[in-house]
Amino acid sequence: MKIRCVWEHNGSDSLLYSDNYIGAFTRGATKDIALSKMADEIKSYLNWKKDLAPETFEIEIVQEKLSELNICDADSEVLFDTEKGKLDPIEYQELKALALRSAQDFLTLYESIPDKDRSCLPARQTFYGQIPRTAFEMYEHTKNVNDYYFGEIGIDVDNNGTILACRMRGFELLEACPDFLNNSVFEGSHGEEWSLRKVLRRFIWHDRIHAKAMYRMAVKTFGFDVIPNIFKFNII
Numbered sequence: 001m002k003i004r005c006v007w008e009h010n011g012s013d014s015l016l017y018s019d020n021y022i023g024a025f026t027r028g029a030t031k032d033i034a035l036s037k038m039a040d041e042i043k044s045y046l047n048w049k050k051d052l053a054p055e056t057f058e059i060e061i062v063q064e065k066l067s068e069l070n071i072c073d074a075d076s077e078v079l080f081d082t083e084k085g086k087l088d089p090i091e092y093q094e095l096k097a098l099a100l101r102s103a104q105d106f107l108t109l110y111e112s113i114p115d116k117d118r119s120c121l122p123a124r125q126t127f128y129g130q131i132p133r134t135a136f137e138m139y140e141h142t143k144n145v146n147d148y149y150f151g152e153i154g155i156d157v158d159n160n161g162t163i164l165a166c167r168m169r170g171f172e173l174l175e176a177c178p179d180f181l182n183n184s185v186f187e188g189s190h191g192e193e194w195s196l197r198k199v200l201r202r203f204i205w206h207d208r209i210h211a212k213a214m215y216r217m218a219v220k221t222f223g224f225d226v227i228p229n230i231f232k233f234n235i236i
Contacts, residue, residue, distance in 0.1 A: 001054040013071040023204025083197035095200040152188035
């Protein structure tokens, strides 16, 4: 199996994304560290999707983005070459279904945690503010990108309700636009380029980052016996 990877970095810290397994990613202090994690990440990703993983993987870097962002904090701006051009209705429905399933699974994981305001993690500050520590903080942060992501492609939506409800509402408003499958490229905040494909990928990717973090935090705080292994988001 070939894993096509987009490499975003700032000279040292690296993010690797798969452009043929939408939402799968790794991070590392170097490209080699990020590359070394990718096969296990794809296995974990396919396990979440309930797809069988092949025995061997071939990793190919197909695009590189040099960024000035804090990649170590998972700050990202890259638009994949494959995220341009018209969307086929079938592809759109498949990616939409995956983004909604991701939201539902994230909500299920959050609801399973017995004390949403308790965490054993130490406080950590970044340039962008305090890192979410508790399940509630992680959930609110993950849910509340809804208006931001949709807004970058011209869809005015809020963050009211659950992560699943507000995401569904965003898709309903998107689909009311007659030409949404044209997948136009928009210049969004701070000059960053966005498209509908990128929004779909970013939802799944962002859910995955914080579901992994929430699962690890919950296991450390409450133990394996309390938290259901919904995603199998073990440390990779």
